[in-house]
Amino acid sequence: MREVFISHSARGDDFAMAVRDSLVEKLRLKHYDVLVDQENIPPGDEWRPRIVDWLARCDAVVFLLNEKALTSSWVRREVNILLWRRALGAPLPVVPVLLGDLSTTEVKKTGLEELGPIQFARTPDGAPDVAEDIAQSVLDRFAELPAAAVSGDTPMRTWLDRLESYLSEARRAGELTRAATTLGLEQKYLPEVTAAAGGCLFLAHQFLVAPPARVERALNDLAPALPDGTLRRLIAQLSATWVDEEAARALLPGAGRTPRDMTVLLNARRAGTAQQYIRRATCCATLGYEVRSTGDLPTGEDRVGERFRDWEQTVWAQFFEADTHEDRILPDDLGDRTHYLVIDKSAPPDAEFAEAVGLLHDAFSWLIVLVTTGTPVPEPPVLAAFKNPVVPKPLLSASDEVTARLRNKRLAQLPDKLAGRYEESP
Numbered sequence: 237m238r239e240v241f242i243s244h245s246a247r248g249d250d251f252a253m254a255v256r257d258s259l260v261e262k263l264r265l266k267h268y269d270v271l272v273d274q275e276n277i278p279p280g281d282e283w284r285p286r287i288v289d290w291l292a293r294c295d296a297v298v299f300l301l302n303e304k305a306l307t308s309s310w311v312r313r314e315v316n317i318l319l320w321r322r323a324l325g326a327p328l329p330v331v332p333v334l335l336g337d338l339s340t341t342e343v344k345k346t347g348l349e350e351l352g353p354i355q356f357a358r359t360p361d362g363a364p365d366v367a368e369d370i371a372q373s374v375l376d377r378f379a380e381l382p383a384a385a386v387s388g389d390t391p392m393r394t395w396l397d398r399l400e401s402y403l404s405e406a407r408r409a410g411e412l413t414r415a416a417t418t419l420g421l422e423q424k425y426l427p428e429v430t431a432a433a434g435g436c437l438f439l440a441h442q443f444l445v446a447p448p449a450r451v452e453r454a455l456n457d458l459a460p461a462l463p464d465g466t467l468r469r470l471i472a473q474l475s476a477t478w479v480d481e482e483a484a485r486a487l488l489p490g491a492g493r494t495p496r497d498m499t500v501l502l503n504a505r506r507a508g509t510a511q512q513y514i515r516r517a518t519c520c521a522t523l524g525y526e527v528r529s530t531g532d533l534p535t536g537e538d539r540v541g542e543r544f545r546d547w548e549q550t551v552w553a554q555f556f557e558a559d560t561h562e563d564r565i566l567p568d569d570l571g572d573r574t575h576y577l578v579i580d581k582s583a584p585p586d587a588e589f590a591e592a593v594g595l596l597h598d599a600f601s602w603l604i605v606l607v608t609t610g611t612p613v614p615e616p617p618v619l620a621a622f623k624n625p626v627v628p629k630p631l632l633s634a635s636d637e638v639t640a641r642l643r644n645k646r647l648a649q650l651p652d653k654l655a656g657r658y659e660e661s662p
Contacts, residue, residue, distance in 0.1 A: 240378075241294035242272040243314045245305035252302045252335055254367035259298065262375045285425045285442055291317045292396060292441040298374060299332040299351065306338070306346040316482045317444065319350050322491035324519065325390040331377050333357045333370070350490070395473065395519035399440035402462070402470040411461035412439060415454040419446050448478035452643055455650065464651050471647045472520075478640045479516035483628035487517040487576075487606065495574065497597040497623035500606040502632070503613055507580035509637050510606050513628070514576055528554040529578040532589070543592035544599075551577060551600055576604045583610045590621035597623060 240263055246252035256272065263270045271290040297318050305311045322328050332351050334343070343351055357377050406412050409430040416429045419442050429439045443451065451474055459467055476484075489495040502510055507529050518525045530550040534542040552558040555575055556567065577596075581589070585607060593605055611634050619625045652658070 239269045239271055239290075239294045240296045240298060241290050241318075242270065242298045242300065243305075243311055243318075244272070244300040245302065245308040245311050246300060247304075249302050249304060249335075251367065252300055252304075255333070255335060255370050256300055258368045258371035259300075259374055262371050263378075266375065266378075285421050285438075287314070288317075288445055289438055289441045292321075292392075292444060294318075294328075296329040296378070297331070299330070300335060301332055301338060301343065301348075302335040303338065306342060306348065312347060313445070313482075315348055315351065316485060319491070320481060320485045320488075321390070321392055323485060323488040324392045325491075326392065329378075330354055331357055331374060333374055335370075353490075391519040391521035391524065394521070396437065396440045396444075398473060398520075399443060399470070400437040402466050402473070403436040403439055403458070405463060405466045406436075406458060406461040408461055411458050412436070415439070415457040416442070418454040418457050419443075419450050443474060443477060445481065446477065448640065448643060451477055452647060455647060459650055459654055464655070467651050467654075471650065475644045475647060476512045476515040476520065478643065479513050480630055481516070483630055484513055484516035486626050486628040487513055487604070489574070489604070494571070494602060495604045496601050497594075498604045498626060499593055499597075499622045499624060500604060500626045500628065501585070501609050501614055501619070501622075502606060502628055503611055504608045504632055505582050505610055505634065505637060506641070507578055507608060508641070509632070510578045510580075510608050512640070514578075514606070518574075524572065525574050525576070526555055527576045527578065529580060530554075532579055532581045539588050540592045540595070543589070544595040547577065547579070547592070547596050548599055551596075551603065570602070574604065575600075575602065576606055579605060579607045581610070582608050584612050584614050585609060585618055587618060587621050590618060594621075594623060 242256060242259065244252065244256050246256050260270050260272055271294055273284070273287055291314060299305075299311075299315065301311075318328065318330065322330065330351075332343075332354055334340075334356050340352055340356060343349065343356075357374055403412065412429050412435070413426045416426055416439055419439075421429065421442065425438075429435050431438070446454070455467075455471060455474065458470070462470065487500055489498060502513060504510055504513075511527065511529075514525070514527055528550065530547060532543065534546075536542050552564050556564075558564045585593075589607075593607075596605065597603065611632070613627060613631065614625075619627070
């Protein structure tokens with residue numbers, strides 16, 4: 237364990253500030269590199285490139301949770317990125333600290349419920365004179381945690397390394413700094429982007445949270461400096477970054493968890509949108525995740541049974557190439573991969589649909605079923621009919637899908653446009 241990131245919203249809270257400062261001092265005395273923002277971040281301010289870089293590379297995390305942190309959109313995004321890394325397999329120790337009389341119930345109510353399974357290091361309410369003891373209790377927790385293993389083979393790390401490799405092929409530094417400026421990096425960060433060691437990785441980290449419109453403009457900045465094949469690969473890796481990272485992370489079963497009876501109800505109108513969500517959630521992983529798609533067109537009177545039999549056949553045939561009952565044997569390495577079956581419904585499901593999904597999960601409890609429900613969100617009684625329903629938030633709108641589809645089409649055409657090849661008008 238080398239670098240420890242401290243997430244906080246301590247400004248204006250003398251007790252929280254004292255805990256933070258004491259913890260920083262004690263961690264440094266133990267030879268940890270401490271990554272902590274010492275400045276106030278105004279609400280709505282752009283993500284700071286330095287913090288994004290820290291979130292992508294840190295080896296361990298301490299969340300200092302006071303009342304202000306529980307309502308901070310900034311802290312929420314930090315939690316999301318770090319738990320996303322954990323859900324993708326990064327061995328990232330996390331120590332949440334409840335300052336004062338906060339309870340785990342309050343944490344859940346404010347949308348940080350995924351910290352619930354992690355044991356909290358509780359602290360008493362008090363004044364700065366007890367902050368040192370609190371910091372010591374957190375440091376003692378670190379002594380109990382295993383050293384972080386090398387996480388270079390996790391999907392997020394692999395994706396970032398891939399981006400770094402593609403960006404490093406830029407022929408001139410000017411395009412890199414232009415793209416960095418387009419992504420919102422201030423002048424003071426530009427020398428890091430062009431640094432011989434780690435510059436392109438620093439820039440790659442920014443694509444984790446960059447707004448989609450800026451990603452499109454940055455790719456246009458980079459395009460003239462990249463070989464055609466590299467540009468196409470870079471576009472493919474970034475095409476799903478329009479999906480909100482918190483919504484995408486909802487598609488993952490969570491760190492160390494095996495999916496069980498999990499149904500994702502995505503309020504999208506197109507199966508292609510579901511594919512984009514999965515690519516975003518898994519960081520475009522080429523190993524460890526299997527995705528297949530099917531429809532929902534029951535025609536007979538037994539709508540539940542017909543759906544189940546059709547989907548069951550799809551699972552056996554498309555995931556395991558088992559076209560007959562005699563071939564229906566699960567492989568020994570089934571648990572090494574996560575399986576998604578996308579059901580393109582494009583309309584709100586009803587109770588019969590939920591019942592059919594329940595039968596499918598009785599047969600394949602490890603299968604994640606992702607249903608495109610159209611723009612409306614299923615009614616509460618329908619949601620309750622699923623065993624383990626997940627509704628990714630923030631929700632989509634119809635314009636979100638259209639905007640993303642058209643943007644990705646423009647990006648896919650970018651290499652040809654650079655070569656002077658345009659689609660002919662009809």
